[in-house]
Amino acid sequence: MEKVRQATDSTVEMPPATGRWKLIGPGIVAAATGVGAGDLVATLIAGSRFGYALLWAAVIGCIVKIALAEGSARYHLATGSTMLDGWRSLGRWTSWYFGTYIILWGFVYGATAMSATALPLAALFPILPLWAWAMISGLACALFVALNRYEMFENVMKFFIGLMFVIVAGVALLVGPNLGEAVQGLIPSIPEGSAIYTLGLIGGVGGTITMASYGYWVNAKGWRNPAWMGIMRLDNRVAYVVTGIFVIAMLIIGAELLYTAQIALSSGDRGLLDLDAVLEQRFGPFVSKLFLVGFFATSVSSILGVWHGVSLLFADFVRNHIKGETGISREGLETTPAFRFYLFWLTIPPMILLYFGRPFLLVIIYGALGAFFMPFLAITLIWLLNSSRVPAQWRSGWLSNGLLAIAALLFIVLCINEVIGLLG
Template sequence: MLVAATGVGAGDLLTASLGGSTVGVSILWAAVVGSVLKAFLNEGIARWQLATGTTVLEGWARFGAGLRYVFFIYLLGWSFFTGGALISACGAAGDALLPLSSEAETSRRIWGVVHSLIGLGLVWYGGFRLFEKLMAACTALMFVAVLFTAVGAGPDWGAAARGLVLPSLPTGGTAWVLGLLGGVGGTVTLLSYGYWIREKGREGSKWLKTCQADLAVGYALTGMFGMGMVLIGSTLSLQGNGLKVANLLAQRLGEVMGPAGYWLFLLGFWGAVFTSLLGVWEGIPYLFADFLRIHGKQPAPQVDLRNTRAWRLYLVALALVPLPMLWAPLQRAQLAYAVVGALFMPLLAATLLVMNNRRAWVGALRNNWLINAALVATLLLFVVVGANEALEAIRKLQGP
């Protein structure tokens, strides 16, 4: 549940809906394949931690300090831009549900600040158990809203079945396929899973089957969310980009399904973006705190990361530092950062291939041929996706 809720955000839902509107349901298969590949990546994270008792960050330390420090710098930038994007998305979702001002931008900013501070309070004071319950409730809302809306929108079910079982690359659909394959299921947030299973007390190889079942459910939900948004988009004529598309989607669905379609979609959209914000506020501080623990050479069993000053400091920073993005136009900075951000998924796939194939490191939990094949496919895919995103960002940066 936590993986699915954190990994599905506004960008994924809007990409899927715009893709469905542009090229139709022929790209449904990409939502499924993208979810499966992300599941193998996350399984690799769990496999490493259960086999070694150490986090992926500690595993990267075996390649030398350089890799760890590069990731740390990347994490700081990723946190700022992702935090800002999530706050803006929550602001847009809140404004769509209940405008607080006659000026949309003012309402969006107020709601963005409110969501960020509420998320900070819930994560700081609520503890991991409350976090689990909140995420489960919001995920259920998101799941029901998106799937009911998809069914109510009345897509072409015959074409949808063909798009699911007969993979094809429609004319002009390459970018949308790559967007679905690469976007669905999260990026850096995958690393949070290792810390969450530790919070659940899962240690040792006996828990691998449980984690595999865990991830199968989580990414099945992720795939269904992606497919649902493609189906919704396929019934509508959409143009534009960014969060304005969410309002346009709701209006179009209101025309097709009546008020129920309008409000159902807006509730589902809010559930998607708020769970992403909560998941990042809860999960990413672990990475910062773990980096400092490793740097200080403190043994993991002696440090409860969630109760460290570093964890709480980074949580506060996530909630407050990106707030200026509600006012400042940072499009070019975000585009430039996309060039660097495109490197993360290939890095994770490549290092897991090395780490989880060394019997001296992981023992009996060494990868089998199927997992290796999936990781190689994931590595190749994300090299292509990353190159595509980087080139697109460079083209936009060079534009007027």
């Protein structure tokens, strides 16, 4: 079995002794990319149906995501290689699964993400139809990612993340959280009919293929050896604490605005437009428009994160699984033809779906492959991080293994439920 090399390059920049908080960035990018409009709707619906009862699930979900993202980045830093190197060492079957998945996923997700970003733009500026705003969003994000390196990308992501956090947290404070019920909601309970919502809340928010991109963003930041492990862990924990506050804020909005008034939302991203109408009725047009800005910031940060992070994954997939280049430098993935091809693949072909909708068979295949990805990530991380591929001091301990095992079990259950739903 092939073993990946360790990072031993003495020229790699070492972490500073002070000012570590100023370095935080890749984790926030990864966490925010995983929180899209669909996740916001899912959280709102959980709050609208069960009030604060599932607040504990949002907290557990953040802990699970910390373990998954930390495992991905730890593999990068401890071995000096990438997740694609690790997956390839497990056998060629990973090439068939990941290659098929990333191509189908990109085609369908591209249309979904562009449409989600277009919704608030069309509501704020109804001078263009939805499809036109979707195309403009996709093209603008692709152009930005193609013309800028990681530092500029991270700064722009931080701006949108800060914008969406301030707006959503501000709306949550405005609606007035019930602190007593919120504290009670931290005690685990599963109300009748809430089992799948509970699992979805733990596993769905902030958890996508971009969790595997975290290690690449860590490397792009200049963190490339085990000396950066402490800063990576700080970065990751801060990111998911911020995400947790964001998710809790959405749950509060759902509980206070929708649960008490028994207001139902539309399914999918359009549910946020329903919330916008509720906010306008209760607080006036200014708060309503401000929320649409937050909606846009959430959606466009997901586009930018996926356009950059998953394109890095695809470029490394081509380098690793197609060209067979393992154990060598993966510097400059952003400048490769494979990176630019995947940017094109995420942006241009999906525009067909903006006109014709998503073909039924494609949706079935996409949904099934997508359901298997998070179990695939969790199980392979357990496999890799307990093997001789990783130096002994950086292998998983009981806490990491326990959290990754919980994540694997959770995502397997969600996977089975998703597949049953697709077959139904």
